[in-house]
Amino acid sequence: MSGGVVLAEVWWEQLLHGILSWEFLQFVVAFASIFGFVMTSAVILILAERKVMAWMQDRYGPLHTGPWGLLQTVADVGKLLLKEDIHAGKIDKAVFILAPSVFLAPVIASFAVLPFSPYISLPGAPLATGIVYLIAMSSLDVVGVIMAGWGSNNKYALIGGLRSAAQMISYELPLVLSLVSVIMLTSILRDSGIGTIAIKDIMNFQMAQNWPGKGNPVWDFIFEGFTPWAWFILVQPLLVVIYYTCGLAETNRSPFDLPEAESELVAGYLTEYSGMRWALFFLGEYGNMTIVSAITAMLFLGGWSGPGVAFLTAPGMAIGWQVLGNLLALFYFILKIYLLCGVFIWVRTTLPRLRADQLMQFAWLILIPTTLVNIVLTGALYLVLNALGASNLVFLIVLGVVNWLMLFGFFWVVSRATTASTRRAMAPAIRARQRLAALTAAPSAPRLPEPERTGVTGAGATSGR
């Protein structure tokens, strides 16, 4: 009896110590700051999206709440917080209530491994498996979407949830594969031959050690740690495009916003949600956008590097300059994130949305083969050039040229493929009509018997198109 009591005391004491410990406080602060960042970022992004879309569409956008409508989203958040949380009848209550949290939690967790500047980072940032962790978190999102779709007891929501599951799982693959080549690059560039998947390390690979006018303080100030010619976007432009496209699909943004296609599915898995639960989904979506943009900026655009950052934060500088350098780094990083989010918005105003089967086709028949070919090509090029005795610089230049050519080839293939798939899609409908017309002279032909009908009109051929 006494043993059990002692055990319980130990357990409680340990928990108490854990909660009151320095590490726990760290995590609390980390969570609060991430949540604050996601929230603020979402508010700013929603406003920016509405304003930018309005400018592109020849209208004003929000105008009356605050100066130039700047407080519109703040007011919206207030409204959403105060709104009634409506539960429709016969929903699966536990699933329905949990879904927004399940959707939002991985988004917030993703930020844990993102460094924001040389010194500003969260406790998880040194994690050596940064990219793997990020991908794992972004894959978890789909669970929340399916839960929302299932728990809503609504056919539109269910279709939206299932579409989303298929879409997110399909686009996960090219997304991962497009990052593999970057990791290969790091393993080639490092002398030890062992690459890295830590985000900060990959970023550091994009800072060249030499720049024009080295030694001159002005040039040093600008170019130390800011060498755009060494960014991976120049070496692997195709992967940036593919990664970004997959990011669009991952975050359910237009033109891949089928799960919440409002013209077909009303609001997809969001249909039955209202108030703050609905807002949580939105928060998650915009948080996802930020994550995708942040990873693109880190892996391909040099992260926080910009004029002055490395110069000011170099060891030996006064603490005031160090702080300024960090703030500058934060500014550059967030600027890059928002510029990339701007591309999201730009795409949204321009493009119509794809059909579900075309979406799958695009992922499996175009994106995955392209990324696989790129991996093989990168490896083969390195082996060949290495055997010829060429330096890493030559390899990077050759790889860059090949990749830029592949980028234009990719666009050509995509345009050809859409035309071809369109023709294929056109064929069954036309053939079906012709056969129906031949079968019966009457215009309103009766429905054919079951097996033939599926054959003729292509009904049920969900994977055949």
Next chain:
Amino acid sequence: MATNQGVNRPPLEGEAPGELRSEEMILNMGPQHPSTHGVLRLVLTLEGETVVDCTPVIGYLHRGIEKILENRTVMAGIRYMDNADYLSPMLNETAYVGAVEQLMGIEPPRRAQYIRLITNELQRIASHLVAIGTYLLDLGAFTPILWTFRDREGILSLFEALGGSRFNVNYMRVGGVLHDFPKGWLQQCEAWCNQFEKNLQELETLITGNEIFEARTQGVGYVDPQQAIAYGLTGPMLRASGVNWDLRVNRPYMAYREIKVNPQVRQEGDCYARYRVRMQEMAESLRLVRVAMDQLPGGPISTRTPIALRPPRGETYFAIESSKGELGIYFISDGSEYPWRAKIRGPSFVNLQILPELLRGHKMSDVVAILGSLDIVLGEVDR
């Protein structure tokens, strides 16, 4: 499907115990749905994402316009025609007054005919702008609808200057039109035409040639010419299937007897062709407006017709080429001030009939793509 039956549900018909089998799902789309263009209700039978069957249910916007017309004098009834196809009131009014004029044997003055042509073609542009904007919205593109509505606002402003009202203009009269052009109207219209020419080009650049748009519309919703004729399709639906039939050319009425229209025909018969026909018709209408403004004759704008109009006993059918197809009025008069019967042959109603036939075998996402390409207005379907 989404009910929580779990695994303990009773076995379905013809299903062995323990075997899993998929069912067809019945999805009710509308009457309150973002993209059924009003209050159309579609009962879809889905097999996965494939549409197996579709039953359109109409009547949610029935206001009894034909009955209302019987209880209004001829002149008072013109205003109610505005509400039938609420996206092209000018065309509706023209059809109605045209029927009365045909029954009474009135020939409106040339200037009135030209004014009617100008307003009709502007209205056709306005209607097509809405059709294309909402169609692209259905397909998930946000921008075109705002651009098209911006240009449509210009047309509505022109109508406001003309008839005093932006939407339900009530501008046509038996024997002519209500007012002549106010001062400066033609310059305003010319300026709008110049602006619209640029905007139309911009719209083309945005939409036409977009690969996603082409992939979504090409080969979707194919109607072959025989089928189109058999279903009685008219307007852009018919011309997109390669049938060259335009009442402005084949049965010219009013000023169309003097101004030659180039009918816009395409052969593909799919949603893309219907979109292209509408775009081309807008350019053609713009040309017609300019030609008519150049050749605008002087003279009176109306014959002298009494307000208390008594059409002679008899019946007539008069049809014009509306923005959506053949808009016909079957008008029976018993010699009194009130029409004994005024039947509207709404092109939207007729064009809608082919929908279940078109949807069968397509994906669920194609439902909105096909429905949007029909360009129906529920106000005209239900009347």
